[in-house]
Amino acid sequence: QSALTQPASVSGSPGQSITISCTGTNSDVGGYNFVSWYQQNPGRAPKLIIYDVTNRPSGVSDRFSGSKSGNTASLTISGLQTEDDADYYCCSYRGGSGKVVFGGGTKLTVL
Amino acid sequence: EVKLVESGGGLVQPGGSLRLSCAASGFTVSSTYMSWVRQAPGKGLEWISIIYSSGNVYYSESVQGRFTVSRHNSENILYLQMDSLRPEDTAVYFCARSIYDIRKGYYFDDWGQGTLVTVSS
Numbered sequence: 001q002s003a004l005t006q007p008a009s010v011s012g013s014p015g016q017s018i019t020i021s022c023t024g025t026n027s028d029v030g031g032y033n034f035v036s037w038y039q040q041n042p043g044r045a046p047k048l049i050i051y052d053v054t055n056r057p058s059g060v061s062d063r064f065s066g067s068k069s070g071n072t073a074s075l076t077i078s079g080l081q082t083e084d085d086a087d088y089y090c091c092s093y094r095g096g097s098g099k100v101v102f103g104g105g106t107k108l109t110v111l
Numbered sequence: 112e113v114k115l116v117e118s119g120g121g122l123v124q125p126g127g128s129l130r131l132s133c134a135a136s137g138f139t140v141s142s143t144y145m146s147w148v149r150q151a152p153g154k155g156l157e158w159i160s161i162i163y164s165s166g167n168v169y170y171s172e173s174v175q176g177r178f179t180v181s182r183h184n185s186e187n188i189l190y191l192q193m194d195s196l197r198p199e200d201t202a203v204y205f206c207a208r209s210i211y212d213i214r215k216g217y218y219f220d221d222w223g224q225g226t227l228v229t230v231s232s
């Protein structure tokens with residue numbers, strides 16, 4: 001069982017918006033603003049799309065946005081495109097351990 | 112341009128050893144933080160280790176005592192020595208340049224393509 005909880009799958013149609021949740025505890029998601037999100041296509045390496053809860057790396061579309069409330073972080077993708085069809089993973093620093101933990105991943109299907 | 116290329120994966124018997132390499136270009140491995148992250152077939156990502164620029168190394172409980180991270184500074188290569196391998200270590204192993212600091216955050220901003228390790232008799 002993964003340390004952070006994500007829905008196994010979400011789906012949406014092109015142009016719509018979707019949100020993927022990532023639930024942890026006070027020791028990780030809720031305790032620190034160190035949540036990151038990664039996009040992974042089949043057979044490929046993960047790609048950083050959000051860091052420190054809300055920040056986007058250079059070159060990442062502004063259709064991707066991150067937020068957090070309590071022990072749950074969220075990734076929102078607006079204006080869905082077929083190229084967004086991929087797996088998405090959240091990750092958080094866990095205090096007291098000096099380590100990071102990942103969510104189990106969410107498969108996004110763009111219908 | 113930052114580039115990371117892993118190599119060294121393959122088939123190994125339970126109890127055996129394997130050494131993975133991660134060749135870096137576009138930056139200096141010894142000046143930054145580098146992590147190993149693995150992904151079992153059809154499963155999610157699992158962080159397993161980080162080496163600080165200072166040389167300090169930390170491991171997840173799942174590999175502590177069996178895996179060792181090191182680097183060859185002049186060659187700009189990161190290594191993962193894996194001993195006492197178990198079937199559950201079967202995974203694609205990625206190296207990743209990391210930001211790992213309470214002041215800057217904790218995330219992985221560049222990844223290699225991964226190398227597959229299969230532990231089976």
